[in-house]
Amino acid sequence: MVTDSSSTQPIRETARPVHQERTKISTHEVDVFYGAAQAIRKVSIDLYEKAVTAFIGPSGCGKSTFLRCLNRMNDTIDVARVEGTILLDGQDIYDPKVDPVQLRARVGMVFQKPNPFPKSIYDNIAYGPRIHGLATRKSDFDDIVEWSLRKAAIWDEVKDRLDQPGTGLSGGQQQRLCIARALAVQPEVLLMDEPCSALDPIATAKVEELIAEMKMEYTIVIVTHNMQQAGRVADRTAFFYLGDLIEYETTAKLFMNPREEQTEAYISGRFG
Amino acid sequence: MDLPPVLRSEKGAIETIRKGVRKRNRSQIFLQILGIGAISFAFLMLAILLLSLTSTGYKAFVQTYLTLDVYVDPAEVSEEQLPRGGFDDVIEAALLQYFPEAGEDRATRRALGGLPSNGAQFILRDKVAADPSRIGETIRISVPVSDPYDQLNKGLIDRETPEQRRRVDNREVAWFDALKEEGLIRTKLNWGLITRPDSRFPELAGLKGALIGSFWALLVCFVISFPLGIGAAIYLEEFAPKNRVSDLIEVNINNLAAVPSVVFGLLALAVFLGWFGMPRSAPLVGGMTLSLMTMPTIIIATRAALKAVPPSIREAALGVGASKHQVVFGHVLPLAFPGILTGTIIGLAQALGETAPLLLIGMNAFITSAPATPLDASTALPTQIFIWADSPERGFVSRTSAAILVLLSFLIVMNGLAIFLRNKFERKW
Numbered sequence: 001m002v003t004d005s006s007s008t009q010p011i012r013e014t015a016r017p018v019h020q021e022r023t024k025i026s027t028h029e030v031d032v033f034y035g036a037a038q039a040i041r042k043v044s045i046d047l048y049e050k051a052v053t054a055f056i057g058p059s060g061c062g063k064s065t066f067l068r069c070l071n072r073m074n075d076t077i078d079v080a081r082v083e084g085t086i087l088l089d090g091q092d093i094y095d096p097k098v099d100p101v102q103l104r105a106r107v108g109m110v111f112q113k114p115n116p117f118p119k120s121i122y123d124n125i126a127y128g129p130r131i132h133g134l135a136t137r138k139s140d141f142d143d144i145v146e147w148s149l150r151k152a153a154i155w156d157e158v159k160d161r162l163d164q165p166g167t168g169l170s171g172g173q174q175q176r177l178c179i180a181r182a183l184a185v186q187p188e189v190l191l192m193d194e195p196c197s198a199l200d201p202i203a204t205a206k207v208e209e210l211i212a213e214m215k216m217e218y219t220i221v222i223v224t225h226n227m228q229q230a231g232r233v234a235d236r237t238a239f240f241y242l243g244d245l246i247e248y249e250t251t252a253k254l255f256m257n258p259r260e261e262q263t264e265a266y267i268s269g270r271f272g
Numbered sequence: 273m274d275l276p277p278v279l280r281s282e283k284g285a286i287e288t289i290r291k292g293v294r295k296r297n298r299s300q301i302f303l304q305i306l307g308i309g310a311i312s313f314a315f316l317m318l319a320i321l322l323l324s325l326t327s328t329g330y331k332a333f334v335q336t337y338l339t340l341d342v343y344v345d346p347a348e349v350s351e352e353q354l355p356r357g358g359f360d361d362v363i364e365a366a367l368l369q370y371f372p373e374a375g376e377d378r379a380t381r382r383a384l385g386g387l388p389s390n391g392a393q394f395i396l397r398d399k400v401a402a403d404p405s406r407i408g409e410t411i412r413i414s415v416p417v418s419d420p421y422d423q424l425n426k427g428l429i430d431r432e433t434p435e436q437r438r439r440v441d442n443r444e445v446a447w448f449d450a451l452k453e454e455g456l457i458r459t460k461l462n463w464g465l466i467t468r469p470d471s472r473f474p475e476l477a478g479l480k481g482a483l484i485g486s487f488w489a490l491l492v493c494f495v496i497s498f499p500l501g502i503g504a505a506i507y508l509e510e511f512a513p514k515n516r517v518s519d520l521i522e523v524n525i526n527n528l529a530a531v532p533s534v535v536f537g538l539l540a541l542a543v544f545l546g547w548f549g550m551p552r553s554a555p556l557v558g559g560m561t562l563s564l565m566t567m568p569t570i571i572i573a574t575r576a577a578l579k580a581v582p583p584s585i586r587e588a589a590l591g592v593g594a595s596k597h598q599v600v601f602g603h604v605l606p607l608a609f610p611g612i613l614t615g616t617i618i619g620l621a622q623a624l625g626e627t628a629p630l631l632l633i634g635m636n637a638f639i640t641s642a643p644a645t646p647l648d649a650s651t652a653l654p655t656q657i658f659i660w661a662d663s664p665e666r667g668f669v670s671r672t673s674a675a676i677l678v679l680l681s682f683l684i685v686m687n688g689l690a691i692f693l694r695n696k697f698e699r700k701w
């Protein structure tokens with residue numbers, strides 16, 4: 001199993017050219033338990049820098065659970081227990097020396113349900129940089145807020161009402177606000193758990209465009225139930241089933257020519 | 273698969289459902305009637321309580337006053353002796369101007385002197401002491417009449433009652449009527465009820481001491497229980513590991529909130545007064561005792577408010593890299609604050625009305641001056657009501673009702689404030 005951070009993925013035949021890539025996150029035999037129940041079983045996977053990886057699989061198969069391991073959000077759940085190693089740039093993130101707070105600044109997260117703070121749009125964005133001390137002057141904050149909102153393709157819609165509550169925006173706008181909020185702390189990795197499940201097709205298209213653009217600079221992991229979406233945005237796709245990682249391939253290969261029968265059954269929609 | 277036999281019927285399922293709906297509607301109406309009935313009953317009881325209190329208490333909100341022109345006789349009062357002097361004689365002399373025939377024998381003169389309140393001489397004394405140059409002048413003073421005359425004026429003493437069984441005899445009624453004829457008797461709003469401390473004489477007794485005592489006690493109670501209660505709740509809810517110990521603590525806090533208040537009184541008596549030797553009857557100790565009761569209420573309310581903050585907000589903050597304590601103090605606590613405030617105010621309102629623990633630490637002492645500091649002996653509103661309700665003088669009956677009304681209005685204001693704050697600060701997320 002590959003645990004060396006500089007190792008490369010063997011080049012396969014794909015529709016999209018996959019060049020030599022660096023491993024950003026590498027997990028080795030990760031188990032997750034909720035109390036006595038095991039939700040993730042021996043998952044080993046390499047996630048690549050400046051690429052989009054999609055997690056797919058039927059409801060309850062552990063996609064969110066595994067995603068939340070990557071920035072230690074599972075720490076906040078009392079009954080959850082994580083075993084195995086997860087390396088970020090070669091460093092074990094569950095090492096006692098690693099501060100989860102710092103880790104979450106490097107590995108940002110966008111949740112399934114838009115969850116802006118009940119504060120102004122401006123403060124929603126400025127909050128992260130403020131607690132991390134990324135800026136001190138008002139003008140610097142202004143710049144960060146504008147940059148983040150522009151990056152998240154929502155600046156034009158909200159620039160005239162930055163002082164109004166973020167909760168007053170539409171669902172799609174809220175989700176882009178949450179993305180902007182995550183971007184404001186300059187993460188290296190962005191984890192997105194079904195970011196479009198509450199959005200209409202237009203807002204979804206905007207978020208997808210955004211992902212395509214952000215890919216240039218960030219490592220992105222997205223959980224989705226929408227095969228088309230995975231096909232559109234992801235370079236690689238991982239299929240989970242009942243806590244196991246069944247198949248992990250370049251997206252084109254996984255959809256066109258799955259190795260496993262379960263994968264084939266799931267993506268062709270005849271599952272049972 | 274075939275339809276299960278139970279669902280197979282000639283008329284189809286919809287007929288059965290329709291019948292069932294009628295039954296369900298009936299039981300809903302029945303429940304509604306029951307609910308409206310219960311609420312009406314509660315309101316009726318409240319109305320009866322308020323009505324009976326106001327009907328006896330409203331008379332204590334006004335007071336009968338006597339206006340007198342008194343000649344401050346230098347023979348009775350001299351500047352050197354102030355604040356002592358024969359002020360009672362001076363007042364008696366002023367009354368004798370109107371009824372010269374009463375001066376003939378001592379007993380009648382005494383009786384006439386009892387028409388103004390016993391406190392009249394002190395009112396005059398304070399006036400003269402404040403400006404001694406008025407010795408030798410005639411001063412116009414307005415003093416409360418003593419309780420029997422006050423009751424006579426308010427119609428609480430029936431003139432038709434045979435003289436032997438009446439608290440004022442015919443001669444006294446005649447004096448009073450004569451003074452009234454002269455326009456010297458006036459009924460005024462009784463500000464003394466809240467501006468004067470307690471007194472042996474009902475016409476002079478007021479709630480100032482009790483109000484200030486309750487204020488100090490509540491302040492102490494708030495200062496202790498608010499930060500401690502919120503701190504404990506935050507720790508238990510947000511930081512403490514969930515295990516046997518925290519379960520045990522939780523159960524005990526819930527039990528604490530249900531402990532009868534008299535038990536806290538006994539505890540305070542033993543610990544605060546017994547071991548620590550703190551002063552008896554002091555609002556400081558009263559407040560500390562009350563905080564024992566208020567704290568569990570605040571803890572429970574705070575924990576409920578913290579729990580009600582949606583987890584998505586916590587996750588959002590954690591997701592951008594906020595530390596646990598930044599999440600709690602920056603996001604969760606502000607969102608929980610309206611709930612915490614409401615719980616606190618309701619806890620304090622409970623404390624304001626609490627009597628038993630204060631009785632045990634001696635806050636039912638008879639004290640005729642308002643406390644200057646929380647360490648001075650004092651009463652509190654509910655204990656003052658207790659004292660007055662226990663007093664034999666007739667005049668205290670209406671004062672008791674009036675004091676209850678004052679207490680109730682404070683409670684209504686506090687509960688109203690709780691509702692107002694909740695509506696004002698409640699935020700959507």
Ligand SMILES: Nc1ncnc2c1ncn2[C@@H]1O[C@H](COP(=O)(O)OP(=O)(O)OP(=O)(O)O)[C@@H](O)[C@H]1O
Pocket residue numbers: 034039057058059060061062063064065066077079
């Ligand atoms: N907080 C929790 N406590 C206990 N069990 C949990 C908890 N969260 C998730 N689980 C269990 O872990 C398993 C995986 O859940 P998870 O949320 O990761 O699934 P998912 O793949 O994200 O599903 P979905 O597509 O519906 O979001 C499920 O069986 C679920 O019941």
Ligand SMILES: [Mg+2]
Pocket residue numbers: 063064065193
């Ligand atoms: Mg999920």
